[in-house]
Amino acid sequence: MAISRAECLALDVDDPIKHFRDEFVLPDGTIYLVGNSLGAPPRTTMAAVTRTVEEEWAGRLVGGWNVSGWYDLPLTTGDRLAPLIGVGPGQVVVGESTSIAIVKAVSAALGLRPDRRVIISDLASFPTDRYMVEGLAKALGGYEIRDLRDGEDLGEALSGALSDEVACVLLSQVDYRTGARHDTAAVTARVQASGALMIWDLCHSAGAMQVDMSEADFAVGCTYKYLNGGPGAPAFIYVHPRHQAEAEHMLTGWHGHAAPFAFEPGFRPADGIRRFTVSTPHVLSYAPLNAALDIWERVDLAAVRAKSMALTSLFIDLVEDFCAPYGLTLISPRDPERRGSQVGFSHPEGYPIMRALIDRGVHGDFRAPDVLRFGFAPLYIRFADVYDAAATLAEVLEKEHWRDERYQQRLAVT
């Protein structure tokens, strides 16, 4: 056996960031390996939400826009989030969704490279990235989307795709299925050397590791995964300061206007990052995110990354040890440096296997066609959880629990 449960418990005792687990609400009897999809709530969430509803909305009504700082929430929240992606104040705003942020970033990038008509997209990205680019390119007309193929080596793929026709490249730092992690500095440099602009999607990396966007042109990402901002919490967009004076995106709402309360007939972009806001922020949805950022202010991302690599490596070792006979195939990189904070295994009967696992309290998720996906949020997942998850997976496979009629039935109707 690779390691005993007792040894895992000892690792938990020595874990330098173990105390953060107490700051989250986690259900009893559940090993929650889906924090890469929806993070767990900070314990302070209800207090933050109550304050927004009772003190701010009920207490001040429309006065909340100024007195409670609602109007500037996209900027103040962006400034708090900025250190998590390695950038400074005045470079990030929070609002809308990652999908909408992609439209802002790509439309701004195209405006900065007016003579280039190719957008490089990656079929390994979460599909909405490609879909948003597709909708934008179709509407604008005259653009070509050049797709990197799924599974291709990124270096080789970029060699074939980059040219002086390419305006921008949109890639995910961490692959949503395999967890494969790109070297953002190297890729950014290479893309920029070709004259194109680099846009990173950080949905599966922000909050799971140190991220350094200081040389990237744009970055977008959600806040409800590792960042624990709550279901549908607003997304973020980063714009490098060198572009802020010239970058103009197409979603030109009144909050991005230079003088929003002058009610001028035409649009004039605000100075700085504010022009990347659109309109009335979803105030209530910022409250849990700001509660989570109260925690993140105290987190050492290097320690998060070290624990993340240890957790995922341990899970791979244990699953391969416990489950060797049962036909699971690791689809994540074996080198922890090349991996995000998640591990994927493929299995032809992945869906009923995941159902059976969830029924036993181990929550991962399934991604079509055959991927069992497990996320390890370092702030609240323990080494003993990793041991128990692997052991439960082995039990499900060994006893063929997933062949129970009910899992097969669920498969048939899904």
Add this chain to the structure above:
Amino acid sequence: MAISRAECLALDVDDPIKHFRDEFVLPDGTIYLVGNSLGAPPRTTMAAVTRTVEEEWAGRLVGGWNVSGWYDLPLTTGDRLAPLIGVGPGQVVVGESTSIAIVKAVSAALGLRPDRRVIISDLASFPTDRYMVEGLAKALGGYEIRDLRDGEDLGEALSGALSDEVACVLLSQVDYRTGARHDTAAVTARVQASGALMIWDLCHSAGAMQVDMSEADFAVGCTYKYLNGGPGAPAFIYVHPRHQAEAEHMLTGWHGHAAPFAFEPGFRPADGIRRFTVSTPHVLSYAPLNAALDIWERVDLAAVRAKSMALTSLFIDLVEDFCAPYGLTLISPRDPERRGSQVGFSHPEGYPIMRALIDRGVHGDFRAPDVLRFGFAPLYIRFADVYDAAATLAEVLEKEHWRDERYQQRLAVT
């Protein structure tokens, strides 16, 4: 005197919808005439929000997407809202903001009228409408925005602007400053007779009167004004069933995909109204809106409209009676049929006057350059409130409270 305070109190006793006031939280000592900007919270808001945070998010974690119905919130909330704008189920989705909804509606309309290259916009609309159209038209290229001028008679303006080049017309049912209200049926018929598509912005009408969008092509609006959905609550978009099979907007996110969990490389729009969703809904921001819709299910909009007309007419009468010497000019239509649920007066010193009024507990708002704006949310504003607001305004003007140094100072720094 037009009417006595005692007579106003008697009107309140006889008000058939007076009981709804008890369902809202309103601060003591405040007459809140800004419900047309941000509605007051229903008393059930905290319970609804607590349920979402504690039972759904903390209790079910990622399971909330299916078990708690988060995934379908845009559709289920849309179906609940639909009767308030005179349409049926499967015709409305709730999400994002009015500004984003305008991009969806206008881009879809342009796709339905590919040979027409003019968009009619109205400079009397809230500016973000025009700004979003401007950003869209600039990005797409080859489109002309034809602006109706502020203050122009709409019939005459449309005569000059409509032609067989016009793809769509975007108008607000109720003017955000003056409260002037358009006859949507007549305007819609006229626009459609020219071959163009009609898009209504209902921000200042939904929840204040009966609205009938059953013949309109598209409608958009926010939910945080008369509808009391909370600060930054998600917006809505209505798409007439006759367009749903063909209308394709440009914000093609994965929630609008025909098979969002198949993770296909290319975008295929979902059938029906679901294609007008974009991506992960801001779950928490739907909770107060659904609490408000629990109230709206029991509201007779004809009674709301009758009370609204009575409140606004009373306010005009009282202000003109009490404040005759002080240079206020009514900018709202005098005919209640042609008015929404708000009243505007212009005054060259409107800003410090409004500050002084707010300091005395009467909350209206100021819109540049010189408009004092008062909204009357019929569910919670009383006839006695109208009397007291007018009397307080007269006191401020009579005693020249607004000439106090502090109001002038605030003006200087704003």
